[in-house]
Amino acid sequence: MTSADPTTSRPLRADARRNRARVLEVAQEVFAEEGLAVPIDEIARRAGVGVGTVYRHFPTKDALFEAIIVERLRAVGEAARELAEGPEAGTGFFAFFEQMVQNASLNRALFDALAANGSFNRELTAEASNVMMTGLGQLLAKAQEAGRVRSDLTVTDVKTLMVGCLAMARQGTADPRLIVGVVCDGMRPVSPSRTPGA
Amino acid sequence: MTSADPTTSRPLRADARRNRARVLEVAQEVFAEEGLAVPIDEIARRAGVGVGTVYRHFPTKDALFEAIIVERLRAVGEAARELAEGPEAGTGFFAFFEQMVQNASLNRALFDALAANGSFNRELTAEASNVMMTGLGQLLAKAQEAGRVRSDLTVTDVKTLMVGCLAMARQGTADPRLIVGVVCDGMRPVSPSRTPGA
Amino acid sequence: MTSADPTTSRPLRADARRNRARVLEVAQEVFAEEGLAVPIDEIARRAGVGVGTVYRHFPTKDALFEAIIVERLRAVGEAARELAEGPEAGTGFFAFFEQMVQNASLNRALFDALAANGSFNRELTAEASNVMMTGLGQLLAKAQEAGRVRSDLTVTDVKTLMVGCLAMARQGTADPRLIVGVVCDGMRPVSPSRTPGA
Amino acid sequence: MTSADPTTSRPLRADARRNRARVLEVAQEVFAEEGLAVPIDEIARRAGVGVGTVYRHFPTKDALFEAIIVERLRAVGEAARELAEGPEAGTGFFAFFEQMVQNASLNRALFDALAANGSFNRELTAEASNVMMTGLGQLLAKAQEAGRVRSDLTVTDVKTLMVGCLAMARQGTADPRLIVGVVCDGMRPVSPSRTPGA
DNA sequence: AATGAATGAGTGTTCATTCAT
DNA sequence: AATGAATGAACACTCATTCAT
Numbered sequence: 026m027t028s029a030d031p032t033t034s035r036p037l038r039a040d041a042r043r044n045r046a047r048v049l050e051v052a053q054e055v056f057a058e059e060g061l062a063v064p065i066d067e068i069a070r071r072a073g074v075g076v077g078t079v080y081r082h083f084p085t086k087d088a089l090f091e092a093i094i095v096e097r098l099r100a101v102g103e104a105a106r107e108l109a110e111g112p113e114a115g116t117g118f119f120a121f122f123e124q125m126v127q128n129a130s131l132n133r134a135l136f137d138a139l140a141a142n143g144s145f146n147r148e149l150t151a152e153a154s155n156v157m158m159t160g161l162g163q164l165l166a167k168a169q170e171a172g173r174v175r176s177d178l179t180v181t182d183v184k185t186l187m188v189g190c191l192a193m194a195r196q197g198t199a200d201p202r203l204i205v206g207v208v209c210d211g212m213r214p215v216s217p218s219r220t221p222g223a
Numbered sequence: 224m225t226s227a228d229p230t231t232s233r234p235l236r237a238d239a240r241r242n243r244a245r246v247l248e249v250a251q252e253v254f255a256e257e258g259l260a261v262p263i264d265e266i267a268r269r270a271g272v273g274v275g276t277v278y279r280h281f282p283t284k285d286a287l288f289e290a291i292i293v294e295r296l297r298a299v300g301e302a303a304r305e306l307a308e309g310p311e312a313g314t315g316f317f318a319f320f321e322q323m324v325q326n327a328s329l330n331r332a333l334f335d336a337l338a339a340n341g342s343f344n345r346e347l348t349a350e351a352s353n354v355m356m357t358g359l360g361q362l363l364a365k366a367q368e369a370g371r372v373r374s375d376l377t378v379t380d381v382k383t384l385m386v387g388c389l390a391m392a393r394q395g396t397a398d399p400r401l402i403v404g405v406v407c408d409g410m411r412p413v414s415p416s417r418t419p420g421a
Numbered sequence: 422m423t424s425a426d427p428t429t430s431r432p433l434r435a436d437a438r439r440n441r442a443r444v445l446e447v448a449q450e451v452f453a454e455e456g457l458a459v460p461i462d463e464i465a466r467r468a469g470v471g472v473g474t475v476y477r478h479f480p481t482k483d484a485l486f487e488a489i490i491v492e493r494l495r496a497v498g499e500a501a502r503e504l505a506e507g508p509e510a511g512t513g514f515f516a517f518f519e520q521m522v523q524n525a526s527l528n529r530a531l532f533d534a535l536a537a538n539g540s541f542n543r544e545l546t547a548e549a550s551n552v553m554m555t556g557l558g559q560l561l562a563k564a565q566e567a568g569r570v571r572s573d574l575t576v577t578d579v580k581t582l583m584v585g586c587l588a589m590a591r592q593g594t595a596d597p598r599l600i601v602g603v604v605c606d607g608m609r610p611v612s613p614s615r616t617p618g619a
Numbered sequence: 620m621t622s623a624d625p626t627t628s629r630p631l632r633a634d635a636r637r638n639r640a641r642v643l644e645v646a647q648e649v650f651a652e653e654g655l656a657v658p659i660d661e662i663a664r665r666a667g668v669g670v671g672t673v674y675r676h677f678p679t680k681d682a683l684f685e686a687i688i689v690e691r692l693r694a695v696g697e698a699a700r701e702l703a704e705g706p707e708a709g710t711g712f713f714a715f716f717e718q719m720v721q722n723a724s725l726n727r728a729l730f731d732a733l734a735a736n737g738s739f740n741r742e743l744t745a746e747a748s749n750v751m752m753t754g755l756g757q758l759l760a761k762a763q764e765a766g767r768v769r770s771d772l773t774v775t776d777v778k779t780l781m782v783g784c785l786a787m788a789r790q791g792t793a794d795p796r797l798i799v800g801v802v803c804d805g806m807r808p809v810s811p812s813r814t815p816g817a
Numbered sequence: 818a819a820t821g822a823a824t825g826a827g828t829g830t831t832c833a834t835t836c837a838t
Numbered sequence: 839a840a841t842g843a844a845t846g847a848a849c850a851c852t853c854a855t856t857c858a859t
């Protein structure tokens with residue numbers, strides 16, 4: 026089930042599959058750089074295909090965008106899940122968080138997708154979003170069990186914080202490590218010495 | 224130069240001032256909701272004036288946007304400066320941070336302005352930005368002196384964190400108080416018990 | 422307030438007259454430089470009056486343009502007539518022709534008016550055009566009587582040649598004197614030695 | 620550079636070529652009649668295509684205008700060159716001059732192009748202009764060698780005179796043949812009997 | 818009378834999407 | 839299946855003209 030129509034979708038011809046992949050690849054790059062603002066013609070040109078071909082594979086621009094996002098979200102979710110199932114789940118949470126911000130901060134498309142919460146909520150995105158949230162949730166749970174993360178934080182909170190860090194990293198105004206460090210510190214359980222209001 | 228400079232010009236006629244204000248108000252709302260994507264015609268329509276009127280007051284769409292931003296930045300800067308000069312500067316920092324995020328979180332325009340770091344750096348914006356940074360810097364300094372905030376954070380870091388919180392609050396996905404709480408906690412001096420990596 | 426005499430067009434108030442003159446003066450300059458492309462607002466600004474004032478005196482932009490043209494055409498016609506009535510009418514023709522081209526070549530408005538043959542033929546323009554043609558005709562007749570100009574040329578031909586010389590002078594590509602010299606030579610009676618086709 | 624250069628591109632599809640030609644044809648007519656003032660939408664409408672189609676073939680209004688001009692200038696230059704290389708170069712000059720004016724007089728676009736000396740000097744126009752000037756220069760040289768044309772006239776002068784004649788012919792006020800005859804006479808070597816000032 | 822603010826039709830240009838080849 | 843030409847709705851901005859102050 027890689028494309029829109031599950032019932033009739035016979036396997037694509039070899040060249041068609043190549044084209045589809047090429048378009049995705051280019052779109053991924055271009056959207057990552059400049060976000061949704063890039064014209065479809067530009068993507069087609071860079072991919073070395075006609076516009077028509079892009080539209081054959083993705084019925085609308087948004088659908089193309091979504092396809093990219095879906096993949097990304099899935100990848101993020103997978104990574105989180107794998108880590109959660111590994112031995113270092115407790116400490117891995119923060120590493121994952123930092124890594125994620127590093128990787129995605131340069132990806133405008135992913136940022137937009139995460140940030141544009143709901144605007145793109147078509148079916149696929151929702152599903153992929155679930156995958157991501159599940160993986161992240163597992164990782165978070167382990168970290169909380171290990172006492173590394175405040176227990177009152179939900180997956181949604183963490184996702185939100187991640188988006189925020191992406192937004193900050195995108196700024197380029199401050200050292201991303203410092204920023205992420207601050208946010209990570211904030212997520213740790215509150216020690217007596219720094220109770221807010223104290 | 225008798226007419227170009229807005230600061231030199233005589234006060235606007237009553238109706239003109241009303242229209243200008245109405246346009247600003249509407250643009251503020253609309254930009255806040257939908258960002259720069261809104262057509263000028265739409266703004267004019269909602270404000271109940273012709274397009275020409277919008278352009279009479281603001282020579283460019285960007286100029287209109289800028290006008291809104293400038294006002295906001297100034298207001299934020301003023302608030303910070305006042306607080307910094309008050310008696311509670313040490314503790315006031317966090318209150319200000321929270322307040323700021325609360326107020327501005329629904330304002331996409333302000334977020335964009337803060338986030339679009341430099342893209343809109345025309346003269347006025349730069350100036351207003353300075354006002355804000357100065358006010359914020361004063362407040363931060365006091366808080367650091369009082370030992371409430373990590374001493375290695377710069378104004379730019381704080382501004383970046385603020386923008387991040389705005390981005391997060393905009394999401395509407397998580398409780399803004401919680402989010403801001405986390406970030407504020409992260410800004411407090413590191414206590415031995417939660418040294419990163421510990 | 423002062424509703425004295427409603428019937429006849431009383432003389433303009435002093436300030437009104439001054440304004441009207443000022444507008445004409447500025448419009449003359451500006452139209453001469455840039456032709457009809459200049460916005461009315463620009464003219465008003467340069468004249469130091471509001472747009473409304475311009476429109477009070479001249480109901481449309483074309484009317485303003487016409488007013489200027491009329492004056493110019495009249496002036497040209499007058500000059501020609503005076504010369505025609507003077508003693509040097511025979512030789513004066515060429516001097517006039519050259520002079521005219523010199524003077525008007527920098528005046529884009531006049532050129533446009535002469536060139537835009539008919540487009541502006543409102544009443545006033547037509548009348549002024551007549552004045553010009555008449556004066557020019559008188560001068561031409563004398564020159565032809567004196568055997569200085571080919572007898573088969575009509576006033577219209579001469580006017581046309583004048584416009585052509587203006588067009589050429591406007592080009593700035595060739596020495597106007599040379600150009601005008603060529604055309605003037607062409608208007609002289611055909612000597613046996615250079616019969617076309619010989 | 621795989622796609623930007625028009626000279627590299629493969630031949631257009633049949634329908635595209637038809638549309639392009641149709642647009643050029645219509646634009647030629649319309650510009651000839653009314654000059655640059657005509658909206659692109661109007662041209663598209665008259666050509667029976669959408670605006671987008673016009674813009675696909677010509678990226679800018681100016682580019683469209685230029686395309687027309689270039690073609691004309693080239694044609695004129697070619698004609699001149701051919702004549703210059705023929706046996707009748709001496710006498711051909713005047714025939715060419717007359718012919719040129721006849722053909723182009725109704726063409727406001729060509730006139731504008733020639734007249735707008737430099738304003739449109741993009742690359743292509745400049746090149747086409749060179750072609751024309753070269754051809755004309757060759758023809759002129761021959762005519763001067765044959766003693767048919769004043770030896771102090773340069774190509775630029777002749778071009779200017781040509782533009783002037785076009786301007787005059789455009790007027791429609793006088794018989795073009797007569798006008799051109801006058802100018803041509805003026806270009807012949809000065810015979811003793813009509814020395815200016817005599 | 819004078820002012821200049823307001824109007825809105827009009828213009829050049831872009832780009833997502835459709836369709837003939 | 840692929841192509842890329844065609845489409846036309848949108849949009850930012852201008853400017854002649856009107857009208858409230």
